[in-house]
Amino acid sequence: MKKNRFANCAPQGMPLHAIAKRLGDWRFVARRSSVTMRHAPLVHATRRWGTVFITICAFLFQFIGTPRAGAYVRDFTVPAAGGCPQPQHQNIAIGAPPLARQWSTSLPNINPSTILTVAPQGTAAQLDEIEATIQQTYAIWSDVSGTLVNANSYPNALGPLGRTSAQNACSNDLQTNIDGVNTICFNQNSAAFTTGVLSFTRVIVANAPAQTFGSAPPSVFVGQIIDADICFRNDGHATFATPGALATAPGAYDLESLLAHELGHVFGLDHSGVWRAIMFPFAPPPGTFFGDRPTVSAPDAPLSDDDRAGLRMLYPDPADTTDTGFISGRILPANPFALADFPATSLGEYVTGIFGAQVIAVDAATGSVAAATFGGWTCDAANPPPRFDGSYTLGPLSVGRSYVIYAEPFVGLVQPADMAGAAAGVCSAGALAPCTLPAINTNFAPRLGP
Amino acid sequence: MTSYVPGAPRFRPGENAILFLEPTRAGVLSITGWGEGTFRIRRDARTGEMRATQDTGATRGFDPSARAFRATGIRNWPLAKLKARVIAAETSERRTP
Numbered sequence A: 001m002k003k004n005r006f007a008n009c010a011p012q013g014m015p016l017h018a019i020a021k022r023l024g025d026w027r028f029v030a031r032r033s034s035v036t037m038r039h040a041p042l043v044h045a046t047r048r049w050g051t052v053f054i055t056i057c058a059f060l061f062q063f064i065g066t067p068r069a070g071a072y073v074r075d076f077t078v079p080a081a082g083g084c085p086q087p088q089h090q091n092i093a094i095g096a097p098p099l100a101r102q103w104s105t106s107l108p109n110i111n112p113s114t115i116l117t118v119a120p121q122g123t124a125a126q127l128d129e130i131e132a133t134i135q136q137t138y139a140i141w142s143d144v145s146g147t148l149v150n151a152n153s154y155p156n157a158l159g160p161l162g163r164t165s166a167q168n169a170c171s172n173d174l175q176t177n178i179d180g181v182n183t184i185c186f187n188q189n190s191a192a193f194t195t196g197v198l199s200f201t202r203v204i205v206a207n208a209p210a211q212t213f214g215s216a217p218p219s220v221f222v223g224q225i226i227d228a229d230i231c232f233r234n235d236g237h238a239t240f241a242t243p244g245a246l247a248t249a250p251g252a253y254d255l256e257s258l259l260a261h262e263l264g265h266v267f268g269l270d271h272s273g274v275w276r277a278i279m280f281p282f283a284p285p286p287g288t289f290f291g292d293r294p295t296v297s298a299p300d301a302p303l304s305d306d307d308r309a310g311l312r313m314l315y316p317d318p319a320d321t322t323d324t325g326f327i328s329g330r331i332l333p334a335n336p337f338a339l340a341d342f343p344a345t346s347l348g349e350y351v352t353g354i355f356g357a358q359v360i361a362v363d364a365a366t367g368s369v370a371a372a373t374f375g376g377w378t379c380d381a382a383n384p385p386p387r388f389d390g391s392y393t394l395g396p397l398s399v400g401r402s403y404v405i406y407a408e409p410f411v412g413l414v415q416p417a418d419m420a421g422a423a424a425g426v427c428s429a430g431a432l433a434p435c436t437l438p439a440i441n442t443n444f445a446p447r448l449g450p
Numbered sequence B: 001m002t003s004y005v006p007g008a009p010r011f012r013p014g015e016n017a018i019l020f021l022e023p024t025r026a027g028v029l030s031i032t033g034w035g036e037g038t039f040r041i042r043r044d045a046r047t048g049e050m051r052a053t054q055d056t057g058a059t060r061g062f063d064p065s066a067r068a069f070r071a072t073g074i075r076n077w078p079l080a081k082l083k084a085r086v087i088a089a090e091t092s093e094r095r096t097p
Helices: A124-142 A255-267 A305-314 A421-427 B079-095
Strands: A020-022 A028-030 A035-037 A043-049 A060-062 A099-104 A158-164 A182-185 A197-205 A225-232 A323-331 A358-363 A369-374 A391-398 A403-408 B002-004 B017-019 B021-023 B029-031 B038-043 B050-054 B060-063 B068-071
Touching: A099 A124, A124 A158, A124 A255, A182 A255, A197 A255, A225 A255, A255 A305, A305 A369, A305 A391, A323 A403, A358 A391, A369 A391, A391 A403, B050 B079
Parallel strands: A060 A403, A099 A158, A099 A182, A182 A225
Antiparallel strands: A020 A060, A028 A035, A043 A323, A197 A225, A197 B002, A323 A391, A358 A369, A358 A403, B017 B038, B021 B029, B038 B050, B060 B068
């Protein structure tokens, strides 16, 4: 969903209560095969993947407030037959059929117009301009290197962009009309369009192979996104402009920015906690756009490195030799007895780490957010269900670079159910829940590191 | 099958929440601004006091330029304070022609 943070009815402008507390610097140097910690940090790097040369300079914690799943976030589905949660993504793989996609040429017939273009309203040229914007926005994602979505390396990953004249071509609020074609609709009604909501993506996911929904082809794997349809607000409470028309439509939202965000959901990404990421849940103000416009030399310019890392995590290119590094570790409370009151999340399994921490890697040279993740659990495929041990994994990261790690443990007042679907999906499997999401100890007392 | 909409609030059976609702064109009530109109109610384990946190207040963004996590919205307010705020806002709204 993309929302307008500047036009909503909820109370706003409340004072911030967040106070950053720096817990001291822990410098530990990664050698080729291990990480040596010179002080006892709250974050324990336990293993290392790939060949990243890591210098973790500092950890910045905030203990006051309520963190949530941030950074690039994947959603998970627990197999109907049991087992570990599987990341949700499209069936984009070598040998897989191209991603089916289309858009509905049905536009709201209201005055003033909802979709603003340079071309005159109601003309074929307007449809061409909208379609060009859609194509350009898809190219934002398909230009990301090191992925199976990349158009240069895998030109057949995405199918041709089709057109349909049907007004209600997207899956609807009743979750019917599932056709397996990822569709963009500009004129479909939905009860989801309340104040402040500009656009959203409805995602249908299989939790078993060979499942069929509507007219969509059978699923191939657990976690496969069967259908992901995008709806833009169509009631006249918001207008959207193509990049060419935005300059003369200061009250309109940038169609490209919003669509780039929603396409991230189509590919399987949830919301990011990184402010400059395209997957950040709030839209840029009217008349503006996120980051940079795509260019011929850099079609993916609007994305942040966090967005790119998320796509690489979902669709890794086996031929990629650059983005192959991972940083992993665990977020643990300073006082392990703080976890003693947590009940077992499954038979014999207790909470042994901070669940729901967001961990962010900042490129030490450029200062940009290279990758970020939401962590707190692991799952051994040979021995499910998930264990809530505070584990996280950052990446894929470019090898041969240094990163500063920021982490915010999930301590405080929010229950896991408040968090993104990434948390909700870890234990959900229909009637047969393999585990119970851990509750949060509100008596948790933050401590400064040694 | 799983169906979800990223950003839409999810609820558990028995969960306490205050929701700001509005009618939609479809003739049903929906949550205003999704996470912005959703306030989760918790009981403070130490004091027993009921407290409210707005879903979007629970969202902490990482600001790359400041190298810090930041959040906006209502977070961990006493429930009585939230109710007083709502009543005050409603009263103010009624007075405004």
